[in-house]
Amino acid sequence: MSERGTGSRADGPVLGTPDSFRERPGRGGRVGRSLFFAVVAVIVVAAMGGWGYVMMSAKGNPEVLTEVIAFEVEGPGSLTVTFQAHKPADREAECRLRATDTEHVEVGTRSVTLPRGQSDVRLTERVQTSARATSGDVQYCYLVQ
Structure with a gap:
């Protein structure tokens, strides 16, 4: 019995020579790959633009400050x-x-109508509460159609 790696077959390279392999196909695959990445980039840019528009419009009605x-x-x-x-x-x-209140739990609300005819309105309004309040704010204002 002969050991592995000995004999006449061990004289050449184990994996073969460059002449042992077929000719490689052309570089046509690169064009397809580049086109794929270009399409993905366009889709990502469109999605980011759409998301930016949604976030900008979600800010609410900036006409009432x-x-x-x-x-x-x-x-x-x-x-x-x-x-x-x-x-x-x-x-x-x-x-x-x-x-x-102190835990930021809503303890009272009130709706107030700002009349036509004035652009700058300053009001002092009373809000009835169900418990002792510690803070008051304007939650939102919107224009009436």
């Missing part, structure tokens, strides 16, 4: 909120005031 000037806790059952709103003068707006 509000700012809380002050809030005052009047006891365990009410809170007053003084706020200023800027809106188009020819449109009416609806705002929601909110009172929260």
Whole structure:
């Protein structure tokens, strides 16, 4: 018995020579691969643009800008909120005031209508609460159609 690796077959390369292999096909596969990556890039760019538009439009109605000037806790059952709103003068707006407690739990709300005819409106409104409030804010304002 002969051992492995000995004899006449061990004189040449174990895996063969370059002449032992067939001719490699042309580089046509690179064009297909590049086209695939270009299509994927276009899809990703379109998706990112769509997502950006959704995020921009989800911001809400920026035509009514509000700012809380002050809030005052009047006891365990009410809170007053003084706020200023800027809106188009020819449109009416609806705002929601909110009172929260120390745990940021909503304890009272009130809807307020901002009339037509004024663009800058400053109001002081009372919000009835179910428990002692520690903060008051304008949750949102939107233009009425």
